[in-house]
Amino acid sequence: MFRKLLLLISAAFVIASCSQQTKEYTIAFYNVENLFDTINHPEKWDDDFTPExxxxxxxxxxxxxxxKLARVLSSIDTLRLPSIIGLCEIENKKVIEDLCKQETLFEGNYGIAHSESPDKRGIDCALIYKKEDFKYLKHKAINIQFPWEPNYKTRDILHVEGIIGTDTVHVFVNHWPSRRGGLEKSEKNRVFVAEQLKSAVDGIQTKNPAANIIIMGDFNDEPTNKSVSQTLNAGNNQNSSNPSYLYNLVYNMDTKGEGTYNYRGNWNMLDNLIVSNSLLNEKNGIHTSFDAGKIFKEEWICYKNKKGILVPSRTYGGPNYYGGYSDHFPVYFKISE
Structure with missing residues (x-):
């Protein structure tokens, strides 16, 4: 009798423990370096990415x-495939579908949120999500129109709304204008895009200051640059009690000299992960931590340059084919429920 009672108590303890187990969701972003199909689309500047x-x-x-891209994405979390993956430098929905069909990603049963952007090169932003983890609600594209250069077309910001667990989440996927022409000369373009993003975020937080917001992307700016730290007002203040405050999960890594892109031997933290302060509150639904931001930089996705530094192994360098993965490292973090 006593033994049976012990077994019943043990079983009840196991069931209670399992029911209280924390569920984790991996959120990732990857600039995949020109994922084009091989077809020549006359309306896009994609001629180089064809057999001819x-x-x-x-x-x-x-x-x-x-x-190779599928192998990287499937290796970010060794226990399960990422729940949400933001992508940039993808040509169209077809290449995303082909990516999701790869053996290492197929079991994720990923859904796709994507809109064709007006970028003349033909590259867009997209979000793929495990349907069992993220209940898709809707998405829209935030178009960028520069007043001083109306003919300059850049990537839209992709805004996706969905539910993780029982909480609504707003995800913004970005790929801001490049630094071509020099950092100072090109800065105003990224500041303008940051203003459009900030306006969209403010609109959400005005209705609900505690809204859960995730901002990811290749900003072509680092956490301390004006567009990110001042215009978007995303920083690393861990003492803010404002649920609307935007916290950059890669800020502190940047100050330590880490980065996701290596330019002439120097590390740049161009790929940012930003969350609203509401997601840093463990007492309120889904949450993450201040030190959650990570760079995926396993040695097998790297190339050792002439200085002996391990840098992202890229697919192309100018016209030269290297057969690597991407010229950026992916970034990621985990959310707990």
Missing amino acids: GKLKFNGERYQDKLE
């Missing part, structure tokens, strides 16, 4: 890149 183009981008190279 100067990069000789054929079916074999396309498939190799898909497999």
Whole structure:
């Protein structure tokens, strides 16, 4: 009798423990470095990424890149596939579908949120999500129109709304204008895009100051640059009690000299992960931690340069085909429920 009672108590303890187990969701972002198909679309500047183009981008190279990108994304979390993945430098929805069909990602049963942007190169932002983890509600594109240069077309900001657990989440996927022409000369373009993003975030937080917001992307600016730290007002203040405050999960890594992109031997933290302060409150639904931001930089996705530094192993360098993964490292963090 006593033994049976002990077994019943043990079983009840196990059931209670399982019911209280924390569920984790991995959130990632990856600039995949020009994931183009091999078809020439006349309305896009994609001629180079065709078998006849100067990069000789054929079916074999396309498939190799898909497999390599899928391997990276499936390796970020060793226990389960990421729940949400933001992507940039993808040409169209078809290449995302092909990526999700790869053996290492297929079991994720990913849904796709994507809108064609007006970027003349033909590259867009997108979000893929595990349907079992993220209940998709809707998405829209925030178009960027520069008043001083109306003919300059850049990537839209993708705003996706969905539910994790029982909490609504707003995810913004970004790919801001490049630094071409120099940092100072090009800065106003990124500041303008940051203003559009801030306006969208403010609109959400005006209705609900405690809204859960995730901002990810290749900003082509670092956490301490004006566009991010001042215009978007995303920083690293861990003492703010304002639920609307935006906290940059990669800020402190940047100050330590880490980065996701290596330019002429120098590390740049161009890929940012930003969350609203509401997601840093463990007492209120889904949450993360101040030190949750991570860079995925396993040695096998790296190339050792002439200085002996391990940098992202890229697919192309100018016209030269290296057959690597991407010129950026992915970034990621985990949310707990």
